[in-house]
Amino acid sequence: MNVQRAYQTAMDEIAFSETELHRLKQRLHRASEEQEEFQMTHTIKKNHVLRPLLIAALVLLVAFSAAAAVRFFVPKKLSDELQLDLSSLQTVVNLSDAAPGSVTTVQKTQHTGGLVITFEAIAKGKCFEENTWQSTDGGSVQDESTYAIFTIRSEDGRPFYGNQDGNGFTLPYQAASFGYNLLVHGYAPNASALIERHGIFNYEEDNVLYKAYDITDVLCFADQNPYIVVNDGMMVSPDILRIDRHGDFYFAEGYTGIRALFDLQLDPSLADAQKAAQTLERDPMFTYDEIKALFAEEGQDYDTYVFTPAETESVQTAVPTTVPVE
Amino acid sequence: MEPFAGKDIDQIVERNAQHMLRAAYAVLHSTSDAQDAVQDAFLILLQKQPTFHDASHEKAWLLRVTINIAKNEAKRKRRFVDELPQETAAPETGEDVLSFVLQLSEPYRIVIHLYYYEGYSIQEIARLLHLPAATVGTRLARARKQLKTMLEQEDAK
Known part of the structure; x- marks a missing residue:
């Protein structure tokens, strides 16, 4: 039996009828009109209603000192930890409702490729300000998911010009094309990226790009030092980052792109050995010895191999790019 | 500019709706749920109005959005039932x-x-x-x- 043809034939039967398609189009036309009306109303409100309200709010605001506002909105310990960047983080994470343990501040900064990348905090999805974050692909912030929050600024204060992500998809907010990849200490970076991504959310204001990266899948590895790497392109590969025999990460010789490596500093008590084993079963990750053996099978030395763009694709794939159909 | 108004949205639906429905069905096992996912994906398209290079870029974006919506819906349903509904049609x-x-x-x-x-x-x-x-x-x-x-x-x- 030709499996592909059989599957195609069966799937062809799953279809919108002409009537259903017609209804769908009608609904979308209505939605488009409503959206247009909303935008018009919103513009009018902005000009005639919002401005006086904003002025009134500003008058009220100056009655509070910045320090008082901090104490008013944020638990004291958190405000002490957050210090100067509090106002920016407050914009995107609802710290006032943050339950103990649901927001952990980190605030580690690295400079790379003209960018200042700060790992600001780890927060539960339920702490996020609604309607602030935009997903690139229709996903939504999940209350119980855990996110690593970053801010990115260009050193010269310029806005981010690129409007495409590494895969050619248009971003709702302008963003430079670099990727975030989760790693676990001791496992080769290319394989670590096998952990499925559940969403990257963006928000840009005053030339500061905020990014929230779903790290829920690595919580189970909390006792094994999970990291996050920021690099050129969407995926990390051995031509960018590798591990040595001790399991430590290092950037490959010859890689000159954006590079920032952050220890997620997760609470080891979050580790879940059973879940970690299941994750490894689903998406195997390779230790130094294993990745070295895999490269040896291809006649290459993992430690010294220098990739060329054409070779990168075939080595990364590790399986035939076409799979014969029986 | 109204890139997704009127005739344009009709053409985008014609080009992609069936493909999106089948991708959603592969996740959800349910035609009606898959139809809802497709509608939601088109609503996101209207809201975000992304710029596409060509028809294949447009299709890839819509498939990705549809699959994400379907996965979210499947996850939501799994909270209430052990298995997704099985259609045998x-x-x-x-x-x-x-x-x-x-x-x-x-x-x-x-x-x-x-x-x-x-x-x-x-x-x-x-x-x-x-x-x-x-x-x-x-x-x-x-x-x-x-x-x-x-x-x-x-x-x-």
Whole structure:
């Protein structure tokens, strides 16, 4: 039996009828009109209603000192930890409702490729300000998911010009094309990226790009030092980052792109050995010895191999790019 | 400029709706739920109004959004029921294959659908799903292995 043809034939039967398609189009036309009306109303409100309200709010605001506002909105310990960047983080994470343990501040900064990348905090999805974050692909912030929050600024204060992500998809907010990849200490970076991504959310204001990266899948590895790497392109590969025999990460010789490596500093008590084993079963990750053996099978030395763009694709794939159909 | 108004949205629906429906069905096992996912994906399109290079870029974006919505819906449903609803409305030809594919776990179903039905390469699926190509290759190989076992067991009956 030709499996592909059989599957195609069966799937062809799953279809919108002409009537259903017609209804769908009608609904979308209505939605488009409503959206247009909303935008018009919103513009009018902005000009005639919002401005006086904003002025009134500003008058009220100056009655509070910045320090008082901090104490008013944020638990004291958190405000002490957050210090100067509090106002920016407050914009995107609802710290006032943050339950103990649901927001952990980190605030580690690295400079790379003209960018200042700060790992600001780890927060539960339920702490996020609604309607602030935009997903690139229709996903939504999940209350119980855990996110690593970053801010990115260009050193010269310029806005981010690129409007495409590494895969050619248009971003709702302008963003430079670099990727975030989760790693676990001791496992080769290319394989670590096998952990499925559940969403990257963006928000840009005053030339500061905020990014929230779903790290829920690595919580189970909390006792094994999970990291996050920021690099050129969407995926990390051995031509960018590798591990040595001790399991430590290092950037490959010859890689000159954006590079920032952050220890997620997760609470080891979050580790879940059973879940970690299941994750490894689903998406195997390779230790130094294993990745070295895999490269040896291809006649290459993992430690010294220098990739060329054409070779990168075939080595990364590790399986035939076409799979014969029986 | 109204890039998705009037005739444009009609044409985008004509070009992509059936493909999106089948991708959502591969995740949700339910035609009505899949239809809802498609509608939601188009609403996101209206809201965000992204710029596409060409029709294949447009299709890839819509498929990705649809699959994400369907996965979220499947996750939401799993909170209330152990299994997703199973439809058995497949035609006689390929009925077994479709029902076997629908028995695979969600990540395998999506990869099988994009590969077998949409004809995307492993690299293209990797870009579409934001996954490394090696992961897609592994999932495809495992899914095919499981399918083969199921079909052999069926033949042996």
